[in-house]
Each structure stands twice: as C-alpha cells, then as structure tokens.
Amino acid sequence: MALPIINSIISWFLVKRKHQIELFLKYPFEVQNEQLQKLLKTSSKTRYGKEHRFEHIKSYNAFQQEVPLVNYESLSKLIEEQRNTGEAVLWKNKIKWYAKSSGTTNAKSKFIPVSDEAIKQCHFKGGKDMLTLFIDNNRNAKLFTGKNLRLGGSNAVYQNNESCFGDLSAIIIENLPMWAEINSAPKKEKALMSEWEVKIDAIVKATVNENITSLAGVPSWMLIVLERVLTYTGKDHILEVWPNLEVYFHGGVNFTPYKEHYKKLIPSDTFKYYETYNASEGFFAIQDQDDSDEMLLMLDYGIFYEFIPMDEYKGIDSVAIPLSKVKIDKNYALVITTNAGLWRYIIGDTIKFTSTFPHRIKVTGRTKHFINAFGEELIIENANQALKLACDKTNALIKEYTAAPVFMEYQKKGAHEWLIEFEKHPNDLKEFTKSLDEALKNINSDYEAKRYGDMTLRSPFVSxxxxxxxxxxxxxxxxxxxQNKIPRLYNDRTFIDEIKNSI
Structure with missing residues (x-):
C-alpha cells in the first residue's frame, strides 16, 4: 500500500478519537468523578481498598476522609511487598512491570508500578492522543509517510521474583503495538542501548538515511543527538538531512532554555513543537494548539486529579482540592490516583492552570526544586523566563544551568549563585547578571521585596x-x-557544590 494512503488511513483513525476528547472538554467534572468511582470499584477488594473502605466511598468528600495523602516514602513498603509477592496489595491485578526511577535529586531508587491498564489506557492512549491533537491541527501533515526518531532510556530490564523493573522507555517499547514499532526509528535494540555514548553513534548511523518526519524525546538529550547528526553528515542544519521533518514531541524538562538552539538546528517557520507532560506515574497532559506552551489536562486516562495550593503545602499533611475548585495562575502541587494503584499520591511536580473549560496547564517546577532560603519563593518557571530575557538582551545562549542560595554570613547578606554553561557567551557578563536580576524582580514580587535596598538579598552572581x-x-x-535531568533550582548547595567540585 502506498505511503500517502497509509498516512491518510492512520490519520483518519486518530482524528476519530477527537470526539471522545470533546466529551471530557464539555463535562470535565463528571468525567473525573466517573474515573474516581471506577478506580474505587476496581480495587475495593485489594488490601488497601479494604483498609480504606473503598466500597463505601460514594463522594469526593468521603474519598478525602477515608484515603490519606501519600508520597513515595509512605507507600514504598506496600509497593515493595507487591513487587516481591505479586499480591493485589494496591491494585486489583498482579502488576508485572515497575519503572525504576532515581533521578538526580535522590540516590534512592523508586519503583513505580506500571499496570497493564496504565500501559494501554494511559501511556499508549497518551501517545496516540499526542498524534491525534497534532494531526487535528495540521490536517495536511504527512507524519506516517516517514518515521519517528525516538530517544529512549536503557533497555536493561531485570527480573525480581514476581515482577520486572527497568526504565519506563524499555517497558513502553517492550509493549508497543506493531504499527507503532514499524513507524519508529531506530529499532528498539538501538533505541534502548544502555551505553549512552555508544548509543548516540548507533542512532545517528541508523537514522541519517531514513525519512524522519518527527522527533520524540527529552530536549537536552535530543539536542546532543541532532548536533551529532550534523557532525556526522557535515550538513549545516537538520532539514538538509531530513527535509520532511514536521514536528518535535518533547517533554521531561522545560523547553524554554533549549528553544533557540532548536530554531538554529531546524530553521523553519512551519516546523512545530508539541509539548507533553508524562512520567513513570502516568501520562497527564498534551499541547493541543499549535505555537502554544499550554497543555490540555487529559481527564479520561484512568487518573483522578487533585491539587494542593502551594501557599498551603505541608506534604502529606496538606489539604487537597478537586478539579472543580482550581483557579487560574495559582501554583499547585499535583496529586494523582491512578489505574496502577497509586492512591492520592503526591507526585512532586507543581503546575498552574492557564485556563479552565478547557483545563490547560503549565508545569512550573517541583515541590522540592525551588529557592526559598530568604522568603523569595523562586520557582523554575520564574528562572526560565528571566534567563530568556537576559539572553535576549545580551545575545547569549544557555546550554545548562543550576542555581542555589549563598547563605548569610556575619555582616554579609545572602544571594543566589547561578552556575551557567553557555552555548554562546553574553556580550557582557555583568550586563547579563544585571538583566537577570531585573527580570526576576519584575516576574516575582517576593524576590523583588527581598532585593529591595539589598536588605535581605544582595545582587546575584553568575559562575x-x-x-x-x-x-x-x-x-x-x-x-x-x-529521563535524567539537571537539578535547576535547589534550596541548599548540595548539587551546585557537587557539580563545581566535579571538575
């Protein structure tokens, strides 16, 4: 069958899903309540369900009263028992797969349950909806006349008694439907190679002669691959290698620090960037408009959402609210109840709503990734906005960064230190630092108050x-x-000192 016909058929099937999306856009609270009741009914016979009286919960208020807020630490013993025994502790069915996650902020590994329902009704559904929303906005797209260059993690999957664990990428690719595998490059044995440096070269050699029409992966790591492609081919930009490239589906880290890099690598006014918000715990939101950095919260993936206002955040002792009570432009910690047995689980991310009806969000940072050593309440969203403004003013490009407080000493005010690796150095570093400081004042009133007259905070400095x-x-x-990431902001000097001392 000719490729254009295949493209048309797949596109038609995907766009049919748009009608179901429109249902939760019209009835968001009803759909969310339905998700909650299904989850409770499904797991009422589990040990956790019996302990917390799932079968008696008929309302959100009852759910709040009977089921506690948890984080990974408070749930880890039950997850470990479930992994080792295969018993239905948290979820109705035996869970084979666990996504191992450690990240750069915690040496202790986490094992996030990934049930069959989560794979099919959440992760796979999110992947298909990502394509659906892009194609709905770009009806002339020809994605399926070529292949998607995917950038996964490690293929290492380990057996542990009754379960298997490994990188989420490996779990998803191991379970991919045939049509998705056929339309992906490179093949999974290369996509999931463990040795990163070897894998980059293998991916480049396997894809430079393919007809790549889309990209998918974490921006920081995809950038390295694309730069290696240019080195390998001797071309000036990526469209000389893949002229039919249409879109980059990205997620995992904020895209703002990387956008100017990508515009240089892919010099096209028609090329699209589509952001997704997904993690080991689930697939949560997808950009649903061209040229936007807002994402539509997906309400029918077997996930029930709650939100903790960050100005009232007390960890598992917080009070959460349902979707019906959220407000625009307020920072919330995200709480999820999922079809993999995570019940009122504080995931650690913070978001804000940019609109309701439809419910669109932006990821603003992490509950632990901020600087508030002096009451300045600086979050990652503030940092990225301010750095972009400073770069624009001084003709600079940032490759990576992290920031941390410099604590007060005798007769010396506190400050922020920014450790920045520049792709293109600013015309004047002092002007860059001044611009960064002024931008932060304009964006964050708490920072501005602490900087007033240098009373609490003196001027930041850039290393x-x-x-x-x-x-x-x-x-x-x-x-x-x-999925490994640089810790952008941290409330102590743990990471900035470790990185500086690693030279």
Missing part, C-alpha cells in the same frame, strides 16, 4: 561553567541519557 561540565557530572554519576 561560568566550563564546557561540558554538566554532561561530565552526569556521566560520572552514570546518569547520561533517558
């Missing part, structure tokens, strides 16, 4: 990182590739 400092730090920690 320029040597080339590849962050990459080498991750390499030394055996955390290259996949």
């Amino acid at each position: 320029v990182a040597e080339n590849n400092l962050f990459h080498n730090w991750l390499k030394n920690k055996n955390k290259l590739g996949g």
Whole structure:
C-alpha cells in the first residue's frame, strides 16, 4: 500500500478519537468523578481498598476522609511487598512491570508500578492522543509517510521474583503495538542501548538515511543527538538531512532554555513543537494548539486529579482540592490516583492552570526544586523566563544551568549563585547578571521585596561553567541519557557544590 494512503488511513483513525476528547472538554467534572468511582470499584477488594473502605466511598468528600495523602516514602513498603509477592496489595491485578526511577535529586531508587491498564489506557492512549491533537491541527501533515526518531532510556530490564523493573522507555517499547514499532526509528535494540555514548553513534548511523518526519524525546538529550547528526553528515542544519521533518514531541524538562538552539538546528517557520507532560506515574497532559506552551489536562486516562495550593503545602499533611475548585495562575502541587494503584499520591511536580473549560496547564517546577532560603519563593518557571530575557538582551545562549542560595554570613547578606554553561557567551557578563536580576524582580514580587535596598538579598552572581561540565557530572554519576535531568533550582548547595567540585 502506498505511503500517502497509509498516512491518510492512520490519520483518519486518530482524528476519530477527537470526539471522545470533546466529551471530557464539555463535562470535565463528571468525567473525573466517573474515573474516581471506577478506580474505587476496581480495587475495593485489594488490601488497601479494604483498609480504606473503598466500597463505601460514594463522594469526593468521603474519598478525602477515608484515603490519606501519600508520597513515595509512605507507600514504598506496600509497593515493595507487591513487587516481591505479586499480591493485589494496591491494585486489583498482579502488576508485572515497575519503572525504576532515581533521578538526580535522590540516590534512592523508586519503583513505580506500571499496570497493564496504565500501559494501554494511559501511556499508549497518551501517545496516540499526542498524534491525534497534532494531526487535528495540521490536517495536511504527512507524519506516517516517514518515521519517528525516538530517544529512549536503557533497555536493561531485570527480573525480581514476581515482577520486572527497568526504565519506563524499555517497558513502553517492550509493549508497543506493531504499527507503532514499524513507524519508529531506530529499532528498539538501538533505541534502548544502555551505553549512552555508544548509543548516540548507533542512532545517528541508523537514522541519517531514513525519512524522519518527527522527533520524540527529552530536549537536552535530543539536542546532543541532532548536533551529532550534523557532525556526522557535515550538513549545516537538520532539514538538509531530513527535509520532511514536521514536528518535535518533547517533554521531561522545560523547553524554554533549549528553544533557540532548536530554531538554529531546524530553521523553519512551519516546523512545530508539541509539548507533553508524562512520567513513570502516568501520562497527564498534551499541547493541543499549535505555537502554544499550554497543555490540555487529559481527564479520561484512568487518573483522578487533585491539587494542593502551594501557599498551603505541608506534604502529606496538606489539604487537597478537586478539579472543580482550581483557579487560574495559582501554583499547585499535583496529586494523582491512578489505574496502577497509586492512591492520592503526591507526585512532586507543581503546575498552574492557564485556563479552565478547557483545563490547560503549565508545569512550573517541583515541590522540592525551588529557592526559598530568604522568603523569595523562586520557582523554575520564574528562572526560565528571566534567563530568556537576559539572553535576549545580551545575545547569549544557555546550554545548562543550576542555581542555589549563598547563605548569610556575619555582616554579609545572602544571594543566589547561578552556575551557567553557555552555548554562546553574553556580550557582557555583568550586563547579563544585571538583566537577570531585573527580570526576576519584575516576574516575582517576593524576590523583588527581598532585593529591595539589598536588605535581605544582595545582587546575584553568575559562575561560568566550563564546557561540558554538566554532561561530565552526569556521566560520572552514570546518569547520561533517558529521563535524567539537571537539578535547576535547589534550596541548599548540595548539587551546585557537587557539580563545581566535579571538575
């Protein structure tokens, strides 16, 4: 069958899903309540369900009263027991797959349950809806005349008694339907190679002669692959290698620090960037408009959402609210109840709503990734906005960064230190620092108040990182590739000092 016909058929099937999406757009609260009741009914016979009287819960208020808020630490013993025994502790069915996650902020590994229902009704559904929403907005797209270049994590999957664990990428690709595997490049044995440096070369060699029409992966790592493609081919930009490239589906980290890099690599006014918000715990939101950084919260994936106002955040002792009570432009910690047995689970991300009806969001940071050493309440969203403005004013490009407080000493005010690796150095570093400071004042009133008259905070200072400092730090920690990320903001000096001392 000719490729254009295949493209048309697949596109038609995907767009049919748009009618179901329109249902939760019209009835968001009813759909969410239905999700909750299904989850409770499904797991009422589990040990957790019996302990918390799932079968008697008929309302959200009752759900709040009977089921506690949890984080990974408070749920870890039950997850470990479920992994080792295969018993229905948290979810109705035996769960075979667990996504191992450690990240750069915690040496202790997490094992996130990934049930069959979560794979099919959440992760796969999210992947299909990502394509659906793009094609609905771009009816002339020809994605399926070529292949998607995917950038996964490690293929290492380990057996542990009754379960298997590994990188989420490996779990998803192991379970991919045939049509998705056929339309992906490279083949999974290369996509999931464990040795990152070897994998980059293998991916480049396997894809430079393919007709790549879309990209999918974490921006920081995809950037390295694309730069290696140009080095390997000797071309000036990526469209000389893949002229039919249409869209980059990205997620995992904020895209703002990387956007200018991508515009140079892919010089096209018609090329699209589509953001997704997904994690080991589930697939949550997808950009549903061209040229937007807002994402539509997906309400029918077997996930029930709650939100904790960050100005009232007290961890598992917080009070959460349902979707019906959220307000625009307020920072919330995200709480999820999922079809993999996570019940009122504080995932650790913070979001804000940019609109309701439909419910669109932006990811603003992490509950632990902020600087509030002096009452300034600086979040990642503030940092990314301010850095972009400083770059625009001083003709700079940032490759990676992290920031941390410099604590008060005798007769010396506190400050923020920014450790920045520049792709293109600013015309004037002092002007860059001044612009960053002024931008933060304009964006964040708490920061502005603490900077007033240098009473609490003195001017920030920028330490320029040597080339590849962050990459080498991750390499030394055996955390290259996949979902591993640089800790952007931290409320103490744990990471900034470790990175600086790794030279």
